[in-house]
Amino acid sequence: MDELVGPRLYSCYKCRNHVCLHDDIISKAFQGRHGRAFLISLAMNIAVGPKEDRNLMTGLNTVADISCADCSEVLGWKYERA
Structure with a gap:
């Protein structure tokens, strides 16, 4: 079996x-x-x-949702201000 070469990547769970x-x-x-x-x-x-502004487990934070650029599935959020 050939070994995969290159960086390990994480992908969108909906469209890869x-x-x-x-x-x-x-x-x-x-x-x-x-x-x-x-x-x-x-x-x-x-x-x-x-x-x-969103109330997270760590308190009130300013965040923005992160979506896949291809399929628009929401993947998580980005901290703008913690």
Whole structure:
């Protein structure tokens, strides 16, 4: 069997569009409203929604939803101000 060469990628769960590299993951120790969440340093092929204040487990934060650029599926959120 041939070994895969190249960076490990994480993809949109709906359309498989590449969203981030494994090396861009800072932490996997987060919990979102729908389950496990990752903190990443850089994302690709995404669209950023409008900023809004949201009450998260860490308190009131300004965030923006992150969606897949191809299929528009909401993938999570981005901290704008914590």
